[in-house]
Amino acid sequence: MRQRKIGEVILDVRNISLSFGGVKALQGISFDVREHEVRAIIGPNGAGKSSMLNCINGVYHPQEGEIVFRGEVRRDMDTHHAAESGIGRTFQNLALFKGMSVLDNIMTGRNLRMKTGILAQALHLGPARAEELREREFVEHVIDFLEIQAYRKTPVGRLPYGLQKRVDLGRALAAQPQVLLLDEPMAGMNLEEKQDMCRFVLDINDEFGTTIVLIEHDMGVVMDISDRVVVLDYGKKIGDGTPDEVRNDPEVIKAYLGVSH
Numbered sequence: 001m002r003q004r005k006i007g008e009v010i011l012d013v014r015n016i017s018l019s020f021g022g023v024k025a026l027q028g029i030s031f032d033v034r035e036h037e038v039r040a041i042i043g044p045n046g047a048g049k050s051s052m053l054n055c056i057n058g059v060y061h062p063q064e065g066e067i068v069f070r071g072e073v074r075r076d077m078d079t080h081h082a083a084e085s086g087i088g089r090t091f092q093n094l095a096l097f098k099g100m101s102v103l104d105n106i107m108t109g110r111n112l113r114m115k116t117g118i119l120a121q122a123l124h125l126g127p128a129r130a131e132e133l134r135e136r137e138f139v140e141h142v143i144d145f146l147e148i149q150a151y152r153k154t155p156v157g158r159l160p161y162g163l164q165k166r167v168d169l170g171r172a173l174a175a176q177p178q179v180l181l182l183d184e185p186m187a188g189m190n191l192e193e194k195q196d197m198c199r200f201v202l203d204i205n206d207e208f209g210t211t212i213v214l215i216e217h218d219m220g221v222v223m224d225i226s227d228r229v230v231v232l233d234y235g236k237k238i239g240d241g242t243p244d245e246v247r248n249d250p251e252v253i254k255a256y257l258g259v260s261h
Contacts, residue, residue, distance in 0.1 A: 006227060007035030010211055011179055016055055016065035018048075025051040026062065029237050031230045033179065038205055038212045040222045042246075043232035044255070049215045050092065052232070053181045056213070057082040057089045069179075088177030090168050092184045098157030102167050105156050106142055109174030110135045142170045145207075146200060162193035166200070173204060179211045180204065186218060194218065198225055223247060231255075 011033040018026040026048045033039045041049050054060040056067060058077040067074050069085060083089075096105050143152055146166050151159060156167055165185060172180060185201065186194045202225055204210050216222050222229060223243040231239030231252050239245075239252040246252055 006037045009033065010035040010070060011056070011213070012068040013052070013056070014066050014068065016052070016062045016067070018051055018055060018060055018062045024235050026055070026232075027235045028065070029232070029235075030065075031237065031240055033211060033213055034227075035178075035211055036205065036209055037227040038201070038214060038225055040214045040216060040226040040229045040243075041232065042216065042219070042222055042229055046234070047232040048235040049232055050183055051235075053089065053183055053213070053215065057087050057181055083175060083177075086178035087181065088172040088175050088179070089181045090172050090183060090185060092187060094164055094168055096156045096164060096168060096171070099155055101153050102148055102156055102159070102170075103136075103139065103143065103152045105167055106139050106170045106174050107136065109171035110139055138176075139174055142173050145173075145203070146170050162189050162196070165189065165193075165197065169197075169200065169204075173208070173210075176208075177210060179213060182212060182214045182216075184215050184217065186216060186221060194221065201225060 009032045013029060013031050013033075016026050016029045017024070029048070029052060031039075041052060043049055051060060055062050058074075058079045058081060061076055067077075069087065074082075074085075077085075079089075097108070140152075143149055146169065148163060148166055148170070151163060156164055159167070169182075169185065182201070186197050189197065198221055201212060201214070205212050214222075214226065226243055228241060229239070229243055229246040230237060231246055231249075233255040238255055239249045241249070
């Protein structure tokens with residue numbers, strides 16, 4: 001069994017409420033995430049899982065509550081600020097540049113780290129060229145890590161779905177986030193692809209020391225790789241604890257796992 005070195009709280013979600021008109025997407029949700037852990041968020045469709053991730057990385061601004069990241073209260077944070085501060089994200093629906101190569105797609109995740117201006121980068125002026133070569137070294141490391149060296153020059157649109165999801169993960173990883181939000185990274189994958197993705201998630205957690213917050217519907221995956229699980233149902237938190245605690249919680253069984261399951 002892996003030995004995770006779990007640290008102090010790095011992300012603290014406090015009493016988050018989010019509404020769209022009369023629809024209450026999240027109602028007073030609180031939970032924390034500890035450094036270097038794999039923290040899963042589970043629940044049926046419409047439970048508010050993606051809305052929760054969208055609040056954490058600044059896509060949505062909750063009407064109530066606050067999010068504390070590394071001890072600092074983040075109010076009205078946008079996605080760019082979230083990425084700059086160390087919160088990375090992948091999305092349920094891939095938003096890759098299909099005509100660009102694997103290498104170039106992952107390089108876009110490195111842009112936050114680059115100091116030279118867009119014009120200098122476009123013209124490949126001296127300092128910009130030197131910086132790009134430095135940053136490309138890390139991107140090549142990510143490509144090797146995700147075992148997609150053979151596709152580095154291939155346009156992403158030509159790759160099978162499972163490999164595209166890996167490229168999406170690589171782009172997020174290229175920014176070296178401290179906390180990586182994964183929104184159903186294994187959705188639509190076959191068993192072999194899921195096993196590969198599980199391995200990469202655990203390796204990112206181990207080798208990069210990245211804290212993972214994961215939405216996933218496959219309960220086998222959640223129970224195998226998570227340190228702690230928070231359970232949402234219709235915008236409310238109904239469970240929070242270790243995988244075993246959540247699996248045996250009567251309210252969770254009734255609302256999500258289903259007695260007949």
